[in-house]
Amino acid sequence: MKGKLACAVLMAPFFLLLVTVFLIPTGTAVWLSFFAADQPGLGFGPESTVFVGLRSYGAVLSDPTFLGSLLTVVLYCLLYIPLMVAGALTLALLLDSGVAKLRSWAQMSLYLPHAVPGIIAALIWLYLYTPGLSPIIDLFAKADVQISFLGIDTVLPSIVNIALWSNLGYNMVIFYAALQAVPREVLEASVVDGAGPVKQALRIKAPLVRGAIVTVGIFTLIWALQLFTEPVLLSQSTPMISARFSPSMYIYDAAFTRNNYGLAAAASVVLLAFTVALSYGVTRWTNRKAA
Amino acid sequence: MRLSRRTLLAAGLTAPLAACSTPQRRGAGGPVEITFWSALRGSQQVVDAFNSSQNRIRVVFQQIPSGGQGGYAKLSNAARAGNAPDIATIEYPQVPGYAIDGVARDITDLVTDRLKQKLLPQALKLTTFDDRVFSVPLDVEPMVLHYRADLFQAGGFEVPTTWDEFAGLARTVRSRFPDKRLTLFPTDGGTQFACHAWQAGAQWFDTSGGKWRVSLTDGPTQKIAAYWQGLIDEDLVFRNAGDSKQHDAQIGQDRVITRLSGAWDAGAQMRARPAQKGKWRIAPVPVWDEQVVGTHGGSTFAVTKDSREPEAAMEFIEWQCTHPDALTARLKSGTSSQYPVAPALVEAGAKAFPGEYYGGQDIYRLFQQEADKIRDGWVWGPRMTATLKVMQDGFAKAGAGAGTLIEAAREAQSGTMPDLLALGLSTEEGTR
Numbered sequence: 178m179k180g181k182l183a184c185a186v187l188m189a190p191f192f193l194l195l196v197t198v199f200l201i202p203t204g205t206a207v208w209l210s211f212f213a214a215d216q217p218g219l220g221f222g223p224e225s226t227v228f229v230g231l232r233s234y235g236a237v238l239s240d241p242t243f244l245g246s247l248l249t250v251v252l253y254c255l256l257y258i259p260l261m262v263a264g265a266l267t268l269a270l271l272l273d274s275g276v277a278k279l280r281s282w283a284q285m286s287l288y289l290p291h292a293v294p295g296i297i298a299a300l301i302w303l304y305l306y307t308p309g310l311s312p313i314i315d316l317f318a319k320a321d322v323q324i325s326f327l328g329i330d331t332v333l334p335s336i337v338n339i340a341l342w343s344n345l346g347y348n349m350v351i352f353y354a355a356l357q358a359v360p361r362e363v364l365e366a367s368v369v370d371g372a373g374p375v376k377q378a379l380r381i382k383a384p385l386v387r388g389a390i391v392t393v394g395i396f397t398l399i400w401a402l403q404l405f406t407e408p409v410l411l412s413q414s415t416p417m418i419s420a421r422f423s424p425s426m427y428i429y430d431a432a433f434t435r436n437n438y439g440l441a442a443a444a445s446v447v448l449l450a451f452t453v454a455l456s457y458g459v460t461r462w463t464n465r466k467a468a
Numbered sequence: 469m470r471l472s473r474r475t476l477l478a479a480g481l482t483a484p485l486a487a488c489s490t491p492q493r494r495g496a497g498g499p500v501e502i503t504f505w506s507a508l509r510g511s512q513q514v515v516d517a518f519n520s521s522q523n524r525i526r527v528v529f530q531q532i533p534s535g536g537q538g539g540y541a542k543l544s545n546a547a548r549a550g551n552a553p554d555i556a557t558i559e560y561p562q563v564p565g566y567a568i569d570g571v572a573r574d575i576t577d578l579v580t581d582r583l584k585q586k587l588l589p590q591a592l593k594l595t596t597f598d599d600r601v602f603s604v605p606l607d608v609e610p611m612v613l614h615y616r617a618d619l620f621q622a623g624g625f626e627v628p629t630t631w632d633e634f635a636g637l638a639r640t641v642r643s644r645f646p647d648k649r650l651t652l653f654p655t656d657g658g659t660q661f662a663c664h665a666w667q668a669g670a671q672w673f674d675t676s677g678g679k680w681r682v683s684l685t686d687g688p689t690q691k692i693a694a695y696w697q698g699l700i701d702e703d704l705v706f707r708n709a710g711d712s713k714q715h716d717a718q719i720g721q722d723r724v725i726t727r728l729s730g731a732w733d734a735g736a737q738m739r740a741r742p743a744q745k746g747k748w749r750i751a752p753v754p755v756w757d758e759q760v761v762g763t764h765g766g767s768t769f770a771v772t773k774d775s776r777e778p779e780a781a782m783e784f785i786e787w788q789c790t791h792p793d794a795l796t797a798r799l800k801s802g803t804s805s806q807y808p809v810a811p812a813l814v815e816a817g818a819k820a821f822p823g824e825y826y827g828g829q830d831i832y833r834l835f836q837q838e839a840d841k842i843r844d845g846w847v848w849g850p851r852m853t854a855t856l857k858v859m860q861d862g863f864a865k866a867g868a869g870a871g872t873l874i875e876a877a878r879e880a881q882s883g884t885m886p887d888l889l890a891l892g893l894s895t896e897e898g899t900r
Contacts, residue, residue, distance in 0.1 A: 215892035219675055220568040220850060221598045233890045240886035241879070242858060309713065329868050416655060416709065416864030420857055421883075431887075435854045436544055436569055440890035 203449070209442035210234065233443035242421045243444060247451070249333070250423050254401045257337045261397055262390060264345055269352035270378045284353070288346035295343065299410040302339045307414045327415035339407045344400075348393050355389035356382055391463045395456055402452050405429070424448045499526040500780045503553035505543065507534040508606075508767060509735075510801035511557075517797040518787055525780045535559060540853065547571040547772060554775040555785060558603055560766050561659065561852035563595050567602040568850050568891065572770035576601045578782045586790045590842050591809045595768050597675065603770035604785050607806035609730030610753070610838035611663050611764040614737065616725045617749040617827070619648075627751045631695065634754045638704035641725065651726045652718065653696055654710030655863040658856030658880075659764060660728060661873075664696070665689045666762030666846045667755070673849040680850060680888060683898025684859075684881040685874060693874040700866070700873075707867035716740075728753065730764035731835045735805030738825045745825050752838055760843040766806075792816035807835040851887045858883040 210233050214224040237243050268287065272280055290298065305311050306326035317324050326335045359382055367381050383390075405425040412418035420434065421427040424444065432441035504515065504527050515529040530553070533539045540562060546552045547569070558566055566572040579601050584592065591605040615627060623644060628634040638650040654660055665672065668688035674681040685693075699705045706724060708714045718724040720741060727733065734750060753761055769785045771778045788794045790810045798804050799820035808817055818832035849855055862876020878900050888895045 213890070213892055216568070217892075218678055218894050219598050219680065220891060220893045221574075221600060221602075224570060229892065232892070236886040236890035239889075240883065242883040243886075329865060329870055416861065417868070419861035420854075430854070433541055433544070434857075435851050435887055436565070437851075437887055437890050440887065443890070 206442045206445045209438050210446050213439040229439065233439040234447070236440055237443045237447055242419075243424070243427050243447075246421050246424045246427045250402055250404055253333060253337065253404055253423075254398060256333065257340055257401055258394060258397050260337065261341060261344060261348060262394055264341065265348035265393065266352050266383065266386075266390065268345070268349045269356055270382060272349075272353055273356040273382065274374050274378060284346075284350070287349055290342050291344060291347040293343065295406045296410065298339060298343050299407045302335075302342070302407075303410050303414055306335055306411065327411065327417060329417050332411070332415060332417045336404070336407050336411065340401070344397070348397070351393055352386060352389055355386040359385045391460075394463075395459055398459065399452055399456060402448070402455070424451075499524055500777050501526050501528055502555065502775070502777050502781050502784060503528045503530065504555040504784070505530050505532045505539075505553040506557035506767075507532050507537075507539050508557060508798075508806075509739075509803040510798035513797040513801050514788055514794050517793050518784060521787075521793065525784060527784055535562065535853070543571065544569070547774065550774055552772040552774040554771060554777060554781040556770050556772055557767050558770050560594050560605070560763070560768060561662075561848045561856070563603050563768055563770070564597055564848055564850050565852060566770060567597055567600075568893075570773055572602040573773050573775065573778065574600045574602060575604070575771050575778070575782065578771070578778060579604065580786075583786050583790065586810045586812060588809050588811060588839065590844055591766075593844075594846065594848065603768035604789055605766065605768045605809040606789050607732065607766050608809050608839055608842065609732050609763050609765040609807055610761045610835065610842055611660075611667070611728060611730055612734075612834065612838055613751045613753050614727040614729065614733060614748055615751060616722070616747055618747045619722065619725045628754050629752070631754045631756055635695070635699060635704070638699055639702070642704050648723050648725060649704065649706045649718075650724075651728060652706040652708070652710060652715060652724055653700055653863075653867070654715070655707060655867040656709040656711055656860050657863070658859045660710075661692070661696075661859065661863070661877075662856070663730075663762035663764040664692045666843060667753070667760060668692050669758075669760075669843065671845065671847070673847040675847055677896070679894035679896050681896045681898060682849065682881060682884060682888070684855075684877045684884075685900055686898060689877055690874055693872070693877060697866075697873050709864075719744075728764075730766065731807040731831075731838070732765050732805055734826065734831055735799075735803055738805070738822075739803040746827050749826060749829055750831050750834055752834070759841055761838055761841045762846070763842055796820040805831070807832070807839060811836070849884065850891065850893060851884060854887060855880050855884045 211228060211230065212226055213229045213233065214226050215229070216222040216224050272283065293301075305313055308314050308325070311326075314324060314326070325331060363381060363385070364377065367377050372380065403425050404423040408418045408422045408426060409429075412420070412422065420430045425448070428441050428444045428448065431437045431444060502525060504511075506529070511531065512529055515527045518525075518527055532542055543552060543556050543566075552571060556566075556571070558572065563572065576599075583604070587605065588608055591608040592601070595601060595603045595605055613627070620627065623641070625637060625640065628637050634650070641648055641650045662672065665688055668691055670686050670688040670692070672682070672684050672686075672689070674683075696705075700707050706715070706718055715724075719727070727737070737744075737748065755761070769788065771781045771785070775781050789808070790813065792813055795806075795808055795813045795816050796819075798806065799817060802822060805821060808814065814832055814836050818830060821832060823829065823831070859876050859880035862871055862879045863873065865871040866873050866876055881897070881900055885895065885897060
């Protein structure tokens with residue numbers, strides 16, 4: 178009995194937060210997506226809140242700007258996730274192999290950017306990307322090289338770069354921790370069998386931290402689908418990032434520029450479903466390969 | 469948006485504060501207090517003049533950022549929280565949106581015949597929907613051609629009166645002065661493009677059938693898009709954002725020799741570039757076949773749903789829009805050149821406007837002549853900020869060589885229809 182009480186007390190904060198910051202907002206969004214304050218005809222009459230069924234969903238899914246934002250974020254994921262996983266894993270393997278000197282220094286300096294809040298990171302990079310402010314662009318200009326970080330084709334890679342800078346160190350730490358758990362006798366056996374350090378990294382260590390790779394992949398995917406802060410700040414310096422650049426920006430724009438809460442709510446639910454479906458798909462796919 | 473190190477920081481740090489607003493204060497026993505939000509320059513002077521002219525109503529003024537810089541978000545958020553000011557300043561394109569959202573109150577019964585008679589009817593029509601008035605126009609801004617008289621003289625150019633002449637002159641300017649261009653096609657200028665389309669006879673939105681008929685790519689718009697696309701493709705005009713450091717430099721370094729904008733821009737130019745005093749003159753905007761023009765800019769005043777003193781609010785609005793002292797107070801601030809919606813005020817405007825910047829040219833006489841040529845029947849749409857933003861995204865791409873202007877208009881239409889659908893409005897779509 179006493180144990181149950183302690184259990185309830187200790188778990189209460191979790192459930193309280195789950196309800197207030199997740200379930201209630203999600204429920205509100207779902208409710209908002211099915212109801213709207215409507216006025217018939219031209220819309221200048223008195224409002225009345227009515228059930229509108231799937232109307233808001235129809236509107237979102239027929240909006241080329243929303244579908245365009247989904248496409249953008251998919252492209253972003255295709256570019257970002259492989260680079261992130263490969264980059265973080267490579268760094269972790271290098272640190273683990275003992276090739277790197279000053280290991281703890283390297284670890285800290287790689288991890289440090291993760292401690293910088295996303296909005297500050299975006300501001301730092303905005304400064305480095307903006308023509309007229311950026312010392313990097315000035316430097317290239319002196320060498321007669323014209324570069325634009327915020328052009329029509331470079332803006333997505335520029336955002337990927339910010340995300341990599343912020344998160345590479347964090348994921349590297351996860352991989353590095355997983356590598357510590359690789360049994361030493363397996364590694365010694367591989368050395369006896371004649372594996373060099375490269376072969377050992379690719380054939381022995383990497384497959385043994387497969388679980389960590391999948392975890393990092395899924396977390397990165399979920400994070401990437403919510404792309405918002407970086408493009409919002411960069412959009413101040415370039416017209417190539419529209420107000421509906423990513424799904425999250427589309428939702429923000431629908432709610433706060435267009436005052437269209439039904440549309441924003443429906444888009445949020447669609448994004449949630451998209452994220453859940455994609456994460457589930459990835460999990461299933463990797464599990465089947467494991468089996 | 470102009471960007472410096474400071475605005476860059478400010479953007480990140482102040483955005484969350486924009487939603488905060490001051491609560492309304494009410495006088496107890498004393499004069500009726502009403503609150504008034506505006507981004508218009510010279511508003512403080514107008515409010516001071518009104519407050520000292522009588523003692524029944526006291527207006528509490530708050531300067532807010534312009535619409536696109538957060539002013540509209542602030543108003544929407546305040547209205548959602550139930551504490552919008554008594555009077556809000558809304559530009560013409562945003563009036564139907566705020567009317568549909570119920571932020572702008574239906575003031576049909578408060579607009580007296582006396583007030584109606586004082587206002588230019590084509591301006592009041594732009595704030596009237598479904599036979600109901602939702603705001604009172606302050607100024608109406610026919611597009612005019614601002615040009616550098618000194619550079620025109622040096623080049624031996626004549627002021628173009630038709631768009632064909634304008635294109636011809638654009639070629640001449642570029643061949644004579646390779647670093648200069650006749651004008652800018654502003655990639656952030658959705659309202660400017662709308663004004664060109666308006667002049668050519670386009671009807672982007674039409675409510676006559678009891679539903680919103682949307683046709684952003686009708687015949688006249690296609691003509692306008694093709695015309696400017698031609699100038700862009702031939703590299704005869706600059707194509708960057710108008711509200712940018714780049715364009716500041718183009719004007720400041722004498723590289724752009726005309727500007728197409730509303731009458732209000734005369735005052736903005738005066739304030740922004742005092743060094744170019746005496747170099748600019750203003751001419752009628754070039755025309756197609758008919759002697760008609762569109763408007764570019766202009767503001768209106770709405771009484772909001774949250775106002776508890778709509779009569780007092782209306783009294784101040786009427787004074788602001790029709791009393792000569794109001795216009796005089798605004799123009800004396802030296803930063804405005806608004807063209808009043810009340811024709812009776814033109815005289816006062818001409819007198820109060822400091823004319824030296826334009827070499828003594830009687831610009832108010834010109835504005836008056838142009839205001840009479842405003843094409844009748846234009847209607848703004850229910851989500852104009854968003855519609856124009858999508859269009860401008862397309863313009864920016866077209867300016868960078870990817871896509872065309874007419875595609876931008878098409879994207880704006882397809883990005884607008886879902887919005888209207890989700891709002892529950894009856895809609896009909898013209899051909900894309």
